[in-house]
Amino acid sequence: MTTTDSILAPGFKTTPWWWEAAEPVARDSVLPDRAGVAIVGGGYAGLSAALTLRRLGHEVTVLDAERIGWGASSRNGGMVSGGLKVASGALTKSYGVERGRAIADAAAASFPFIEETIAREGIDCDYLRCGRFVPAWTPKHYDGLAARANFIAEVTGLPTRMLPRERQREALGSDHYHGGMIAEASGSLHPGKYARGLADAAERAGARLVDGVRVGGIRQDGTGFRITTDRGQMRADAVLVATNGYSRDSEGKSAMPWLARRMIPVGSYIIATEELPAEMMDRLFPGRRMISDTRRVLSYFRPSPFGNRILWGGRASFGPTAPDVAAPVLRGFMLSVFPELKDVRLTHAWTGNVAFTFDFLPHIGVQDGIHYAAGCQGSGVAMATWLGHRAALKIAGADNQGFALDGLNFPTAPLYNGNPNWFLPIVGGWYRLRDHLDRAAA
Numbered sequence: 001m002t003t004t005d006s007i008l009a010p011g012f013k014t015t016p017w018w019w020e021a022a023e024p025v026a027r028d029s030v031l032p033d034r035a036g037v038a039i040v041g042g043g044y045a046g047l048s049a050a051l052t053l054r055r056l057g058h059e060v061t062v063l064d065a066e067r068i069g070w071g072a073s074s075r076n077g078g079m080v081s082g083g084l085k086v087a088s089g090a091l092t093k094s095y096g097v098e099r100g101r102a103i104a105d106a107a108a109a110s111f112p113f114i115e116e117t118i119a120r121e122g123i124d125c126d127y128l129r130c131g132r133f134v135p136a137w138t139p140k141h142y143d144g145l146a147a148r149a150n151f152i153a154e155v156t157g158l159p160t161r162m163l164p165r166e167r168q169r170e171a172l173g174s175d176h177y178h179g180g181m182i183a184e185a186s187g188s189l190h191p192g193k194y195a196r197g198l199a200d201a202a203e204r205a206g207a208r209l210v211d212g213v214r215v216g217g218i219r220q221d222g223t224g225f226r227i228t229t230d231r232g233q234m235r236a237d238a239v240l241v242a243t244n245g246y247s248r249d250s251e252g253k254s255a256m257p258w259l260a261r262r263m264i265p266v267g268s269y270i271i272a273t274e275e276l277p278a279e280m281m282d283r284l285f286p287g288r289r290m291i292s293d294t295r296r297v298l299s300y301f302r303p304s305p306f307g308n309r310i311l312w313g314g315r316a317s318f319g320p321t322a323p324d325v326a327a328p329v330l331r332g333f334m335l336s337v338f339p340e341l342k343d344v345r346l347t348h349a350w351t352g353n354v355a356f357t358f359d360f361l362p363h364i365g366v367q368d369g370i371h372y373a374a375g376c377q378g379s380g381v382a383m384a385t386w387l388g389h390r391a392a393l394k395i396a397g398a399d400n401q402g403f404a405l406d407g408l409n410f411p412t413a414p415l416y417n418g419n420p421n422w423f424l425p426i427v428g429g430w431y432r433l434r435d436h437l438d439r440a441a442a
C-alpha cells in the first residue's frame with residue numbers, strides 16, 4: 001500500500017522548488033509619502049510596468065503586500081508561451097474576423113516581448129526556446145488542434161506541426177495521449193529567477209520597491225490619488241493595479257474591488273520529483289519541451305531547468321487545499337502518464353493563484369481613473385510581462401499604436417464579489433466530468 005510518507009522524500013517542503021534557488025527576498029523599505037506612479041502588485045506585471053515607466057522617465061513605486069515576486073510570479077510552471085490559449089477560432093466568432101485577429105496578434109506579441117526583455121536586461125533565468133508539445137486527450141481533441149495549428153502558426157509567426165499518435169514518442173515518453181501539436185513559439189524559464197531578475201532590473205532603472213505593505217483603498221483626490229495602506233497613506237499622480245489572482249485577500253478586502261469582481265482566482269498546484277537519472281529524463285521528455293494537455297482541467301509538466309527532475313502541475317482541487325494534501329492527487333495524474341515513476345518520491349508541493357476572467361481574455365484598461373493589468377488565465381509569464389509594459393506605455397501617454405486587449409468590455413457576473421469558492425467546486429467538477437466522458441467516448 002502507498003502511504004503519503006512513502007511518496008514524500010525526507011525534508012519534503014510545501015514551498016516552491018524554485019525558491020531553493022531564488023526565494024523572494026524581504027526588502028524592509030520605507031513607504032514614501034508620494035510617487036509619480038504607484039503600482040499595486042510586485043509580480044511580473046507590476047515589475048515590467050515599473051521598468052518601462054522608469055525608462056520613460058517616470059518616478060515609480062511598486063507596493064506589494066508580501067515580498068516582491070511572492071505571488072504567482074515565483075510559483076508558476078515557468079512555461080513561456082505566446083498567447084497560445086488566446087489564439088483560437090472562438091475569438092473570431094465572438095469579435096468578428098478583424099477584431100478577433102487583432103486580439104490574437106496582441107496576445108501573441110507577448111512572446112517576442114519577453115524574449116527581448118530577458119535579453120535586453122540580461123536576466124539570468126535559464127531561458128530556453130524549447131517549444132511546447134500539446135498532447136491530445138482524445139482523437140477529437142487531436143482534430144481540434146490540427147484545425148488550430150495553422151492559425152497559431154500564423155499569429156505567432158513560428159511554425160506548428162502535428163505529431164500523430166504513432167509518432168508521439170518523438171515528443172513524450174508515454175502512450176497516454178492521442179498525438180498532439182508541437183508549437184515552436186514557446187519556451188521555458190526559472191520563474192523565481194525571472195521574478196528576481198525583473199525586480200533587480202526595475203530597481204537598477206530607479207524604481208522603488210516596497211514590500212510588506214497592503215493597499216486597502218485608492219481614491220481620487222484632486223488631480224491625483226490617495227492610497228490607504230496598512231502602513232499609512234501616500235499620494236500618487238497615477239495608479240496601476242496589477243494584483244491578478246490575489247486581487248481579494250482572505251478577509252474579502254481588495255485594493256480595487258471593481259477589479260476583484262472581474263477576477264476568478266483559482267488555485268493551481270505543482271509537485272517536484274526527486275532527481276531522476278538522465279537516461280530516464282531523455283526517454284520521458286525527448287526534445288525537452290514544455291507539455292500541457294488539452295483537457296478542460298489540464299495537466300502541465302516539464303523537466304526542471306538542467307533536466308534532472310519533473311515538475312508536474314494541475315488543479316488537484318477546486319477548493320482551498322493544502323499542498324501536501326494535493327500532492328498525492330497530482331502524483332496520481334503523473335503516474336497515469338508515466339507509470340514507471342511509481343517509486344519516485346516528491347521533494348516539494350506548492351500552490352499559487354491564477355486568475356481567470358469571465359471572457360477568458362487578459363485585460364488592461366482604466367476604471368475610475370485607476371489603471372489595471374490582469375487576467376492571465378493561468379498563462380501569464382509572458383502575458384503579465386507584456387500587459388504591464390503596455391499599461392505603462394498607456395500611463396506615460398506613449399502608447400501610439402493602440403492595443404487590442406486595452407479597454408475591452410470587462411464582464412463580471414451578478415452578485416459576484418471576487419470569491420469563487422462557492423461555485424468553483426461545481427464548475428470544476430463539471431469540467432472534470434466532461435473530460436472523463438470525452439475520454440470514455442473516444
Ligand SMILES: Cc1cc2nc3c(=O)[nH]c(=O)nc-3n(C[C@H](O)[C@H](O)[C@H](O)COP(=O)(O)OP(=O)(O)OC[C@H]3O[C@@H](n4cnc5c(N)ncnc54)[C@H](O)[C@@H]3O)c2cc1C
Pocket residue numbers: 040041042043044045046063064065066067068069070071072073074075076077078079080081213214215216242243244245246247248254255268269270300313351352353354355373374376377378379380381382383384
Ligand atoms: C502554480 C501556478 C503555475 C503557473 N504556471 C504557469 C506557466 O507555466 N506558464 C505561464 O505562462 N503562466 C503560469 N502561471 C500564471 C502566471 O504565473 C501568472 O499569470 C503571472 O505570474 C501573473 O503575474 P502578475 O504580476 O499579474 O501577478 P502575481 O505574480 O500573482 O502578483 C500579484 C501581487 O499582488 C500583490 N497584492 C495583491 N493584493 C495586494 C494589495 N492589496 N496590496 C499590495 N499588494 C497586493 C500580491 O502579494 C502579489 O505579489 C501559473 C500560475 C500558478 C499559480
